[in-house]
Amino acid sequence: MKKLLNDYHFPEDLKSMSERELELLTYEIRDFLIEKVSKTGGHLASNLGVVELSIALHKVFNSPKDKIIWDVGHQSYVHKILTGRAACFDGLRCLNGISGFPKRDESVHDMFDTGHSSTSISAAMGYATARDLSGDDYSVISVIGDGALTGGMAYEALNNAGASKSKMIVILNDNEMSISKNIGGMSHHLAKLRASQTYLDFKKQLKRALKGIPGVGEGLYNGFEHIRDSVKYAIVQGAIFEELGFKYFGPVDGHNIHDLLEVLSYTSLMEEPVLIHVITKKGKGYRNAETNPGKFHGISAFDPTTGNVLSSSDNLSYSTIFGNKMIQLAHDNPKVVAVSAAMIEATGLGKFAQKFPKRIFDAGIAEAHAVTFAAGLAANGYQPVVAIYSTFLQRAYDQIVIDVCMQNLPVVFTIDRAGNVGSDGETHHGIFDLSYLNHIPNLTILAPKDGKELAAMLEYALSLKSPCAIRYPKGEAFDYPSETGHPIDGTCESLFTGEDVEIFAVGKMVSIGLEASKKLKSRGIDSGLTNVRFIKPVDRNGIIASAKRTGCLITLEDNVLDGGFGRTVSAILQEEGFTDVKLLSLGWPDKFIEQGSTEELFELYGLDSESIAERVCDFLEGKA
Ligand SMILES: Cc1ncc(C[n+]2csc(CCOP(=O)(O)OP(=O)(O)O)c2C)c(N)n1
Numbered sequence: 001m002k003k004l005l006n007d008y009h010f011p012e013d014l015k016s017m018s019e020r021e022l023e024l025l026t027y028e029i030r031d032f033l034i035e036k037v038s039k040t041g042g043h044l045a046s047n048l049g050v051v052e053l054s055i056a057l058h059k060v061f062n063s064p065k066d067k068i069i070w071d072v073g074h075q076s077y078v079h080k081i082l083t084g085r086a087a088c089f090d091g092l093r094c095l096n097g098i099s100g101f102p103k104r105d106e107s108v109h110d111m112f113d114t115g116h117s118s119t120s121i122s123a124a125m126g127y128a129t130a131r132d133l134s135g136d137d138y139s140v141i142s143v144i145g146d147g148a149l150t151g152g153m154a155y156e157a158l159n160n161a162g163a164s165k166s167k168m169i170v171i172l173n174d175n176e177m178s179i180s181k182n183i184g185g186m187s188h189h190l191a192k193l194r195a196s197q198t199y200l201d202f203k204k205q206l207k208r209a210l211k212g213i214p215g216v217g218e219g220l221y222n223g224f225e226h227i228r229d230s231v232k233y234a235i236v237q238g239a240i241f242e243e244l245g246f247k248y249f250g251p252v253d254g255h256n257i258h259d260l261l262e263v264l265s266y267t268s269l270m271e272e273p274v275l276i277h278v279i280t281k282k283g284k285g286y287r288n289a290e291t292n293p294g295k296f297h298g299i300s301a302f303d304p305t306t307g308n309v310l311s312s313s314d315n316l317s318y319s320t321i322f323g324n325k326m327i328q329l330a331h332d333n334p335k336v337v338a339v340s341a342a343m344i345e346a347t348g349l350g351k352f353a354q355k356f357p358k359r360i361f362d363a364g365i366a367e368a369h370a371v372t373f374a375a376g377l378a379a380n381g382y383q384p385v386v387a388i389y390s391t392f393l394q395r396a397y398d399q400i401v402i403d404v405c406m407q408n409l410p411v412v413f414t415i416d417r418a419g420n421v422g423s424d425g426e427t428h429h430g431i432f433d434l435s436y437l438n439h440i441p442n443l444t445i446l447a448p449k450d451g452k453e454l455a456a457m458l459e460y461a462l463s464l465k466s467p468c469a470i471r472y473p474k475g476e477a478f479d480y481p482s483e484t485g486h487p488i489d490g491t492c493e494s495l496f497t498g499e500d501v502e503i504f505a506v507g508k509m510v511s512i513g514l515e516a517s518k519k520l521k522s523r524g525i526d527s528g529l530t531n532v533r534f535i536k537p538v539d540r541n542g543i544i545a546s547a548k549r550t551g552c553l554i555t556l557e558d559n560v561l562d563g564g565f566g567r568t569v570s571a572i573l574q575e576e577g578f579t580d581v582k583l584l585s586l587g588w589p590d591k592f593i594e595q596g597s598t599e600e601l602f603e604l605y606g607l608d609s610e611s612i613a614e615r616v617c618d619f620l621e622g623k624a
């Protein structure tokens with residue numbers, strides 16, 4: 001590590017550092033970020049963009065007394081470096097290492113756990129209200145990106161906080177980017193604000209002009225803040241934030257430490273809601289990231305010189321297979337359209353967007369709206385496919401229930417990143433979807449064992465006249481070693497039978513179950529393997545037949561056990577009076593699962609093939 005990062009104690013020592021030293025620090029921090037993230041992977045571009053802003057925040061405010069709340073939190077690395085965690089960066093996003101997101105358990109400087117977008121203004125308002133109720137006095141600051149500002153919660157909070165008149169600062173970090181280019185009416189509004197004369201330039205000009213008037217200039221300048229209100233519309237042309245009750249300051253150059261310090265120092269004294277519009281460049285200071293901020297938004301380990309990702313594979317991911325199949329289906333059926341919530345590329349719809357620009361709809365970071373928007377499309381004759389990560393679809397539970405399923409509309413949900421996602425950790429694991437969908441009437445829920453089956457299931461889902469969800473995991477698609485040729489017809493798929501036990505595996509767990517079955521064989525246990533396929537409606541007859549044949553069922557799912565497939569099987573056995581059939585259900589326990597590589601986590605929780613084989617043996621021996 002270099003000098004400033006080594007020799008200073010942050011955040012305390014920032015207070016005595018000169019602006020020149022702070023500027024030198026920005027270079028060290030950028031080098032540090034590139035070096036560390038190139039090894040562990042992580043959210044690089046967003047962090048490179050907030051180096052000056054994070055330094056200025058910690059220089060002006062006194063964390064943890066003053067509360068800084070990061071929206072999404074993927075841009076909190078610099079904050080972590082400046083709050084005593086630089087030495088922990090080798091373990092960033094690793095098992096037992098520091099998180100890539102703010103964690104209250106990790107540091108007193110992390111005020112609110114995040115990972116899901118658009119919550120920071122609500123949380124900040126809660127902090128500010130609690131402060132006021134307790135009669136305390138400190139600042140509460142929310143830092144929210146222009147992408148996160150496309151999320152509905154942010155508007156609900158602005159509406160509420162602006163009217164509350166409570167002292168708080170919202171910093172809008174506008175880099176014109178979500179993961180991809182930002183979209184929507186608000187982003188157009190921000191573009192207009194960006195094009196307006198900057199607040200600080202304006203202030204400097206005003207100062208110069210007024211001081212030039214002999215005798216009255218100084219006094220007039222001192223009264224500047226009083227006239228700010230009367231001239232603000234000339235500067236910002238009706239910034240929507242002012243209408244909602246926030247004092248708007250901006251646009252401010254987010255890479256100019258001097259300007260940032262000035263605007264933060266001034267607004268820290270204000271006793272009302274303030275919004276500071278800061279302009280930054282995503283990827284700032286690292287050419288590879290500046291020119292391709294989407295790639296460096298969230299990247300795995302890479303070569304810092306070339307920017308090339310270190311481990312790449314020729315095998316297709318589930319997302320790519322989904323995107324390719326969508327292109328084929330859209331060619332054949334003009335009613336097929338795609339809906340995304342700010343994740344077109346990541347969900348595999350990039351090529352589809354190029355081929356069918358009029359049939360792809362990016363709702364912004366607005367999962368609830370995306371789902372009801374799709375319901376409207378379906379009610380009016382279209383066949384929308386809504387591609388959203390499992391964890392983010394949690395945002396749209398009520399919309400799935402009332403707007404889609406209650407009306408029995410043919411919306412297809414393609415649920416990417418279902419199950420264990422690895423290093424993004426507890427906010428991002430998609431381990432709840434089977435539980436939050438299983439009980440919804442009219443909904444069909446499918447999980448493919450491999451990439452080919454995902455494509456076939458998508459075709460099947462679009463042939464239905466009712467809602468359907470297909471869940472599949474992050475990463476490279478599995479390819480089942482033999483052709484099974486079993487049609488997708490509402491039944492589960494027996495892959496091979498065994499005398500002693502029958503393993504019912506959901507989705508990704510088929511590949512792990514296959515390995516476990518081989519390991520069981522070497523321990524003298526003959527197991528069959530069934531690909532569940534239909535989680536709902538479940539193939540009751542298939543389960544009963546296996547129960548009768550073997551008298552022992554094992555269920556495997558990459559979902560929490562509560563409300564999952566294993567519980568469905570348990571209910572069926574009970575309802576059918578199979579009290580002597582043995583059932584072992586394996587899945588995630590009733591807790592939030594930490595970060596780590598996907599393999600490490602499967603192993604840690606006994607869900608890798610070796611552990612499964614061992615647990616089945618113990619179960620058969622009556623040990624578990
Ligand atoms: C509810 C939810 N949906 C989607 C995401 C995925 N996501 C993470 S960061 C991001 C873009 C955020 O853009 P912005 O707030 O402008 O931050 P920037 O990366 O530009 O600094 C998205 C879509 C998320 N974290 N939460």
Ligand SMILES: CC(=O)[C@@H](O)[C@H](O)COP(=O)(O)O
Nearest residue numbers: 072074115298346417424474
């Ligand atoms: C911060 C965030 O929510 C996303 O950037 C997420 O980390 C993306 O995950 P994938 O890498 O699985 O697309």
Ligand SMILES: [Mg+2]
Nearest residue numbers: 145146147177
């Ligand atoms: Mg942005």
